[in-house]
Amino acid sequence: MSFDFLEVAIFAILTIAIIGAGAAVVLVNRITSAALFMAFTFLCMAGMFLLLGAETIAAFQVLIYVGAITVLILYGVMFTPQGPRDQGLFFQKQTPWAAVLVALIALPVVVLSFSFKDGRPLPRGGDLVPLATSLFGDFAFPFEVASVLLLAALVGAIVLVKRDDEETR
Amino acid sequence: MTPAVPLGAFIAVSAVLFFIGCAGVLTRRNAVVILMSVELMLNAANLALVAFSRRFGSTDERGSVFVVFVFVVAAAEVAVGLAIVLSAYRTRPVVNVDEAHAMRG
Amino acid sequence: MTAAEVAQVTGTFVPFVWLIAAFPLAAFFINGLFGKRWLGHATGPIAAGAIGASALLSIGVFMDVVRGATSTTVTLYRWIGVGDFSVNVAALVDPLSSVMLLVVTIVSFLVHVYSIGYMEHDRGFYRFFTWLPLFVFAMLILVLADNYLLMFVGWEGVGLCSYLLIGFWFERPEPQYAAKKAFVMNRIGDWGFTIGMIVTFLVFGSLNFTQVFEKVEIAEQGVLGLICLAFFLGATGKSAQLPLYSWLPDAMEGPTPVSALIHAATMVTAGVYLVARSTPLFEAAGPVLIVIGAVGAATALFAATIALVQTDIKRVMAYSTVSQLGYMFLALGVGAPIAAIFHLATHAFFKALLFLGSGSVIHAMGGEQDMRKMGGLRAKMPLTYWTMLIAGGALAALPPLAGFWSKDEIVGAAFLGGFPILWAVGVFTGGLTAFYVTRALWLTFHGEPRDHHLYDHAHESPRLMTVPLIVLAVGSVLAGFIGFPPEDGFIHRFLPAALYPHGHEVHHPQLAVIAALAAASVAAGLVGIFIGLSMYARRRPDPAAVRRAAGPIHRVLVNKYYVDELLDRRFVDLSKAFAGAAWAFDAHIIDGIVNRIGWAFGLAGSGARRLQTGFVGNYALSIVAGVLAIIVLYGGYAAGILRR
Numbered sequence: 001m002s003f004d005f006l007e008v009a010i011f012a013i014l015t016i017a018i019i020g021a022g023a024a025v026v027l028v029n030r031i032t033s034a035a036l037f038m039a040f041t042f043l044c045m046a047g048m049f050l051l052l053g054a055e056t057i058a059a060f061q062v063l064i065y066v067g068a069i070t071v072l073i074l075y076g077v078m079f080t081p082q083g084p085r086d087q088g089l090f091f092q093k094q095t096p097w098a099a100v101l102v103a104l105i106a107l108p109v110v111v112l113s114f115s116f117k118d119g120r121p122l123p124r125g126g127d128l129v130p131l132a133t134s135l136f137g138d139f140a141f142p143f144e145v146a147s148v149l150l151l152a153a154l155v156g157a158i159v160l161v162k163r164d165d166e167e168t169r
Numbered sequence: 170m171t172p173a174v175p176l177g178a179f180i181a182v183s184a185v186l187f188f189i190g191c192a193g194v195l196t197r198r199n200a201v202v203i204l205m206s207v208e209l210m211l212n213a214a215n216l217a218l219v220a221f222s223r224r225f226g227s228t229d230e231r232g233s234v235f236v237v238f239v240f241v242v243a244a245a246e247v248a249v250g251l252a253i254v255l256s257a258y259r260t261r262p263v264v265n266v267d268e269a270h271a272m273r274g
Numbered sequence: 275m276t277a278a279e280v281a282q283v284t285g286t287f288v289p290f291v292w293l294i295a296a297f298p299l300a301a302f303f304i305n306g307l308f309g310k311r312w313l314g315h316a317t318g319p320i321a322a323g324a325i326g327a328s329a330l331l332s333i334g335v336f337m338d339v340v341r342g343a344t345s346t347t348v349t350l351y352r353w354i355g356v357g358d359f360s361v362n363v364a365a366l367v368d369p370l371s372s373v374m375l376l377v378v379t380i381v382s383f384l385v386h387v388y389s390i391g392y393m394e395h396d397r398g399f400y401r402f403f404t405w406l407p408l409f410v411f412a413m414l415i416l417v418l419a420d421n422y423l424l425m426f427v428g429w430e431g432v433g434l435c436s437y438l439l440i441g442f443w444f445e446r447p448e449p450q451y452a453a454k455k456a457f458v459m460n461r462i463g464d465w466g467f468t469i470g471m472i473v474t475f476l477v478f479g480s481l482n483f484t485q486v487f488e489k490v491e492i493a494e495q496g497v498l499g500l501i502c503l504a505f506f507l508g509a510t511g512k513s514a515q516l517p518l519y520s521w522l523p524d525a526m527e528g529p530t531p532v533s534a535l536i537h538a539a540t541m542v543t544a545g546v547y548l549v550a551r552s553t554p555l556f557e558a559a560g561p562v563l564i565v566i567g568a569v570g571a572a573t574a575l576f577a578a579t580i581a582l583v584q585t586d587i588k589r590v591m592a593y594s595t596v597s598q599l600g601y602m603f604l605a606l607g608v609g610a611p612i613a614a615i616f617h618l619a620t621h622a623f624f625k626a627l628l629f630l631g632s633g634s635v636i637h638a639m640g641g642e643q644d645m646r647k648m649g650g651l652r653a654k655m656p657l658t659y660w661t662m663l664i665a666g667g668a669l670a671a672l673p674p675l676a677g678f679w680s681k682d683e684i685v686g687a688a689f690l691g692g693f694p695i696l697w698a699v700g701v702f703t704g705g706l707t708a709f710y711v712t713r714a715l716w717l718t719f720h721g722e723p724r725d726h727h728l729y730d731h732a733h734e735s736p737r738l739m740t741v742p743l744i745v746l747a748v749g750s751v752l753a754g755f756i757g758f759p760p761e762d763g764f765i766h767r768f769l770p771a772a773l774y775p776h777g778h779e780v781h782h783p784q785l786a787v788i789a790a791l792a793a794a795s796v797a798a799g800l801v802g803i804f805i806g807l808s809m810y811a812r813r814r815p816d817p818a819a820v821r822r823a824a825g826p827i828h829r830v831l832v833n834k835y836y837v838d839e840l841l842d843r844r845f846v847d848l849s850k851a852f853a854g855a856a857w858a859f860d861a862h863i864i865d866g867i868v869n870r871i872g873w874a875f876g877l878a879g880s881g882a883r884r885l886q887t888g889f890v891g892n893y894a895l896s897i898v899a900g901v902l903a904i905i906v907l908y909g910g911y912a913a914g915i916l917r918r
Contacts, residue, residue, distance in 0.1 A: 003173075004173035005173075007172075007173040007174055008173050008174060011173075011174045011178065015178075015182050018182060018186055019182070019185055019186065019189070022186050022189040022190065022209050023189055025189075025193065025202070025205055025206065025209060026189060026190075026192060026193035026196065026197065026202075026206060031199060031201060031202060034202055034205060035201075035205065038205045038208065038209065041186075041209060041212065042208075042212065045212050045215070045216060048179070048182070048216055049216075049219055051174070052179070052219055052220060052223045052224070053223055054219045054222070054223055054230075054233055056233070057215075057219055057233050057236055057237075060236075060237065060240055061215075061240075064240045064243075064244060065208070065212070065240075065243075068244060069208060069243065069244060069247050072247050072248060072251055073201065073204065073205055073208075073247065073251070075251065076201045076204070076251040076254060076255070077201055079255055079258070080200075080201060080254060080255065080258045082199070094195065094196075094891060094892060094895055095195075095196045097895060098192060098195035098196050098895055098898075099192060099196065101195075101895065101898055101899055101902060102188050102191050102192045102195065102898065104902055105188065105898065105901060105902050105905060106184070106185070106188035108905065108909065109184050109188070109905070110181050110184045110185055110188075113177060113180040113181045113183075113184045114177040114178070114180070114181050115177060116175075116176045116177045116180050116225075117175070117176060117177065118171065118172065118175065118176045118224045118225065119176075119224065119225035119226055120224070120225065120226070120228075122171070122172050127222075127223065127230050127233055130228060130229050130230040130233075131230045131233050131234060131237075133229070134229050134230055134231055134233075134234045135234050135237060138229075138234075139234050142238065143237075146237075146238055146241040146242075149241060149242070149245055150241060150244070150245055152245075153244075153245030153246075153248050153249050154248070156249050156252070157248045157249050157251070157252040158252075160249065160252035160253055160255075160256050161252045161255050161256055163259075191898065194894060195891060195894055195895050195898065
């Protein structure tokens with residue numbers, strides 16, 4: 001019995017899901033659908049992380065991306081309703097150029113990326129202990145700074161959205 | 170013992186997803202959709218980072234540490250980005266990036 | 275040698291010769307800087323005082339040279355020094371320059387004093403006494419210089435001051451035009467002077483008089499001729515000879531003292547001085563002298579004919595000046611530079627007197643210069659009348675007045691030098707001169723007054739103006755005796771040391787010959803006077819009848835042979851056309867090129883501007899395009915296709 005086969009199969013399924021959902025985000029007309037496809041992409045990404053053995057990261061992925069960011073995006077969609085007419089205009093004027101350009105870059109990069117090889121033997125165990133040790137050890141300072149960054153983003157978002165006439169209330 | 174799925178495969182997936190997101194940024198008109206595409210790109214970057222972190226280099230999971238910070242920044246960026254979109258929406262109820270050419274030379 | 279002997283060799287005053295020029299320069303600065311606001315009418319005495327001091331010092335220097343001081347060079351500083359070649363700011367004090375110093379400073383002083391009275395009511399009083407001492411300064415530089423370049427500085431300086439003073443009343447268009455005309459015609463002459471200097475430098479390697487004259491033999495006659503002709507062209511411009519003379523009559527637009535000083539006694543004599551100073555060069559150049567003599571004689575005759583019919587009293591004097599300058603060049607041309615300088619000195623006195631006297635008349639007539647409106651002024655202005663009569667007699671070369679001695683020597687030299695035609699022209703012109711001066715004086719002072727209104731207001735001029743007239747009259751009488759006895763007077767023994775550094779043969783003609791020639795000239799003069807008196811005093815023949823009979827000739831003379839019109843058409847219009855073409859070239863082609871370049875940049879800019887769509891999506895796209903480029907390059911290097 002070989003778990004390898006299972007690993008490859010799951011990887012294949014997840015790959016198709018991610019790429020398909022990602023393409024859907026970019027291509028579908030309705031925004032809500034795009035948002036949900038995005039959430040699905042995030043979920044599959046978490047699966048990928050699990051496949052790599054990075055359980056903590058997978059957990060964070062679900063928490064942050066599928067949880068918070070998806071909700072944020074849905075809020076954004078909700079507060080910017082588009083009229084039916086606007087739904088028809090989906091693509092920018094530069095779309096043909098962009099498509100060609102991206103395709104031109106993507107092809108060689110993808111082909112080249114297959115050439116990466118593993119650098120060490122298969123890791124044992126999860127990533128929680130090493131991650132925590134590094135994060136709260138060597139990278140404690142950036143960790144604190146990151147929290148300041150979040151605070152700044154929080155304040156900034158509030159300030160940006162504030163209406164001027166709210167003062168008078 | 171070599172793993173079943175080679176590192177290169179993960180990187181390839183990451184690359185494809187990244188360029189899909191890139192295409193979305195350059196192509197779609199709706200600002201929120203652009204934000205979503207940016208998130209896709211960030212995710213792709215995360216995947217690559219974690220893949221390298223787990224399969225390449227030392228065992229102290231530094232790549233994953235970086236991913237944590239990417240999470241933070243991505244979240245902050247979405248929040249602020251959406252705040253901007255919302256306040257722009259107030260002036261014109263169509264969030265269409267084609268019309269944001271006030272900086273035209 | 276004792277101190278006294280040393281002093282005698284170098285002179286007690288000679289080392290201070292630069293002060294002579296410094297005083298007028300100081301007056302210029304003081305009056306120029308402070309005249310308008312603080313000094314007002316005090317500028318007049320300041321300038322006059324400065325010139326007076328210069329005059330006294332000049333007398334001192336002159337006495338030094340007379341008593342035997344050798345030719346000295348008093349150097350102020352080394353101006354240009356390049357290897358062996360040097361040009362210094364230095365004064366050459368020798369008999370020739372000391373005589374010129376006397377003439378310039380004394381006449382300038384008298385004119386300054388006169389002007390204090392004449393310009394009293396003029397608004398530009400302080401300005402007048404700023405430019406006038408500046409002129410004297412420039413003239414002194416010209417006279418004192420020991421080299422051609424420094425002389426040229428003075429040469430240009432007097433030209434500038436002439437422009438400033440002719441155009442003194444610049445609010446009116448005629449003075450503006452006259453000043454420009456004078457300056458431009460001078461400039462043409464200056465071109466000649468410059469060429470002369472350049473060739474002199476090329477041939478002799480120096481511009482210093484003494485050095486050049488020492489080496490005269492090394493030059494071949496053709497080159498020397500070129501140099502001399504070039505310098506003569508310069509002299510033609512400055513001294514108003516054919517063909518560059520027509521600025522002088524127009525220069526009468528300036529105030530009368532200016533005409534007296536600059537256009538009679540000093541600036542116009544600069545050309546004569548230049549040729550006289552360069553005598554060693556001209557003597558060696560041979561045939562060139564004939565040209566000079568011919569031009570001088572032709573000018574003398576030409577100008578005298580025009581003077582016959584002029585109605586403006588100053589214009590009569592102006593053409594008379596041109597004519598008398600012609601005599602001086604005639605003298606130079608026949609190899610008698612001493613006679614030329616002699617006549618220069620006497621002419622300075624009596625012509626300045628004639629001009630100042632005219633100024634006195636004009637002043638009395640409230641600014642009227644037309645002789646047809648004068649008459650009978652003898653009774654009203656006796657002092658002016660008598661002094662002008664003396665000057666007129668000197669001009670007509672009546673013995674024993676000054677003009678007789680000097681002019682007679684010139685025509686005598688022409689005859690004795692073997693130029694009978696030039697002699698005949700000189701004598702005939704002498705007759706014409708006597709005629710027109712008689713006519714001018716009669717019309718002004720005798721007969722019935724033709725404009726009673728002006729006549730009633732006429733009065734004798736104040737003492738500030740009449741005293742200089744008297745002094746000049748005395749000079750007009752006595753100045754001739756520096757050349758007495760003829761060919762052997764003081765001036766004949768004094769000047770040769772300066773003119774002929776290599777020595778010179780002196781011919782002493784027989785007294786009988788001299789007397790005969792003199793009689794011929796005097797006879798011509800008397801004939802002229804007689805005809806003049808006959809026509810104007812007794813109307814036999816009536817001038818109006820003569821004018822009608824000689825209609826066409828008269829018209830030609832009154833219109834000055836149409837020379838001005840000719841010059842206008844030939845040269846002025848041509849220059850204007852050329853200037854117009856140059857302007858068009860500048861405006862359309864040169865500016866056009868500049869504008870086109872600007873337009874091209876604008877075009878490039880608006881092209882580049884299209885990159886700035888303002889649409890961020892486009893910018894993102896260009897970033898991605900850049901990434902593609904990097905990938906291509908990197909791939910190329912890696913694949914070995916592109917070399918670093």
